[in-house]
Amino acid sequence: MRIDPRTPVVVGVGQFTERIDDPDYRGMSAVDLATAAAQAALADTGADATAVAGAVDTVYGLRQFEISGPMPATLGKSNNYPRSVMRRLGGDPRRVVLEPVGGQGPQKLVTEAGDAIVAGNADVVMIMGSEPGSTAKYFANRDDKPDFTEHVDGQLEDRGHQIYSYIDEYTVQHGLTGAPVQYGLLENARRARLGLGVAQYRQAMAELFAPMSKVAAKNPFSSSPVERSVEEIETVTDENRMICDPYPRLLVARDTVNQGAAIVLTSVESARKLGVPEEKWVFLHGHSDLVEQPLLDRVDLGASPAAAHAAHEALRVAGLGVADIATFDLYSCFPFPVFVICEALGLSGDDPRGHTLTGGLPYFGGPGNSYSVHGIAETVAQMRDRPGRFGFVGANGGIMSKYSVGIYSTEPAQWRTSRSAELTARVAELPTVRVTKTPExxxxxxxxxxxxxxxxxxxxxxxxxxxxxxxxxxxxxxxxxxxxxxxxxxxxxxxxxxxxxxxxxxxxx
The missing domain is CATH 2.40.50.840 (OB fold (Dihydrolipoamide Acetyltransferase, E2P))
Structure with a gap:
């Protein structure tokens, strides 16, 4: 098969995790964590890392929690996070972008980068993310706080945090100020539709997530590499305390982490020029990026038509069926997003292919907006080990507000387009529910x-x-x-x- 030289290809992936019980724990900054991950991604290309870094012309950075809203970064921050990282790597990209809030961002950016490469607007792209939540907690009550303030000159396309696309004054006034309570509403709405009792549903959630902890226990990049039983996850104890109904702690994304991840994409032409071995190349066969209706408009708060459409559209673009997929990494901040995709694709809770390659957000770690960079990195590694097979990544953002899917393989494929905009418009036209803001x-x-x-x-x-x-x-x-x-x-x-x-x-x- 002749591949167009402008075809995008993933050539490098890297991850980094710093655990607080590590003997050399430093309490790294967002820039330091992303730099370590980016260095690993450059090395992973199998080419000259310095040459690849120098060739990067476009960088997409994902926001940390500390810059995902109006609150200040208590330990200081870079005014230009992507350029701070690239300066440490010896690169000087023509364009850098800071993406808005949303866990769908990593996969959405892979697709965006692919479009830019096909159009000739980019040749070598890096996508990076990091989360220093552990550092923030570690220094919270200490007097020896570091100052991570950094000023870097140069272009930055800051797209804004856009947090208010997910929440508004009305929902905040009524307690929807964090992900656990937001997803708790969705989870209990799904339970209502299924007609399950509280204990039945909690057991179902624990049965879904316990196998993920087994994956996390074997992953060297996990923040909490501990295998958990169904009973341990579903039983409320002092350690496994309730956070927001229906979630005890072990069903909630672990955001107090220090993690970073990065991806390098190039055109086929640039991969050859840089000397990246072909066994490193992984192609994006299918992709989709959909937007759900606003939270309170949705007829069924226990469903996500946008996510379901996204899953099926990516498969359609790839020309594949569910049976053709060898691996899944489904965004698992809470059980709800995993349940939604399993229902959409007809996957059972005990599907032998599993639902995660990282170990899931409560156990591997939930590094904010950048989690799915890790999911993509693991998928790329798996696809290289299993040439010709296909890996599915599902990335979720907001209050089940946006969903992006990517399907990866070493099998060469020309770049394909999706019907995401058309499908998003179709979702927006679904029936809505009238809201009374001052009921009596x-x-x-x-x-x-x-x-x-x-x-x-x-x-x-x-x-x-x-x-x-x-x-x-x-x-x-x-x-x-x-x-x-x-x-x-x-x-x-x-x-x-x-x-x-x-x-x-x-x-x-």
Missing amino acids: GAGSVETYSVRYDWPVRTGIIVGRLDADGSRFMATTDDADLVGLMSDGDPLGAKISVTPTENGNRAVLR
């Missing part, structure tokens, strides 16, 4: 979470008004209702809701 009167609980991470245990509710079926949000610290939400099953419970200056409040009726 009788209603019922549609879905819920409980915030155990607040000073006062608080129920977070998405409800429906009896009068017109419209949807609303409310919080509650009513003892009877919080008790039912914590220790019983409040789905469908009859409540009364009242608007206040500080948001809507609900009580049992």
Whole structure:
């Protein structure tokens, strides 16, 4: 097969993890972590690493938590994260980009970089991400805090954090200020649709995730390389405390990590010029990038049509079926995104191919927006070891808001386009639910979470008004209702809701 010289190909991947119990733990910065990963990716090309670094003309950087919103970076930060890394590598790219918030970003950027290479707008591209959450925690109460402030001159296309594309004043006012509570609403809505009890569903989540911990236990880049049993994951203890219903700690992405990962993509022509051996080349056969409806508009909060379309579209573009896939790495911040793709593709919870190559976000680590760089890196490594096979990467962002898929193989393939924009438009046209922002009167609980991470245990509710079926949000610290939400099953419970200056409040009726 003759390959067009402009065809994009992944030629290098690298990962780095610093664990707090490592004897040489340093408490590295975001720039240091990304630099270590990028060095590994350059070395992985099998070519002259210095020459490859010098040839990089475009860099995409993924945001750390510390620059993913309006909060300050408490230990300081670079004003130009991608260029800070490239300066350490001896590179001076023509263009650098800082991507908005979203865990779909790594796979979305691989596709974007591929388009740029095909169009002749880039030849050698690096995608990098890192998360220094462990460093931030380690120095939080110490007097010897480092200052990671750095000023680097040069072009930067900062696309902004765009965090408010996922949340707004109304949802924040009603407690949706973190991923566990946001996904808790989705998880309990899915439980309602399936008609499962609280204990049944928690066991199903634990059964889905326990095998991931076995993968993490064997991965040298894992932040928590410990195998966990189903019983250990589902049983609430002091160590495995409840975070937000329905999640005890071992079902929640582990974001207190120090991890970095990087990918190098080139055109086939540039790979040859740089001397990258062909056994290093991995092609992107299928891809998709879809956007879901806004959270409260969705008819079924326990589903994600956009993610399902993304999974099927990437397979269509690749010309493959589910049976053709040898490996999966599904974004696993919580069970919900994994369940969604398993349902969409007809995968069982115990599929012998597994659902992760890293070990999953609660066990391998959840380095913020950059997790799926690790998933892609593991997939590329696996594909090189299994020439001609196909690896599926599913990357999720926001509140199940955006989903990107990539399908990788050493088998040569020309660059293909997807119908992602058309499918996103189709999702946007799906029916919606009317929202009443200041409800009053009788209603019922549609879905819920409980915030155990607040000073006062608080129920977070998405409800429906009896009068017109419209949807609303409310919080509650009513003892009877919080008790039912914590220790019983409040789905469908009859409540009364009242608007206040500080948001809507609900009580049992």
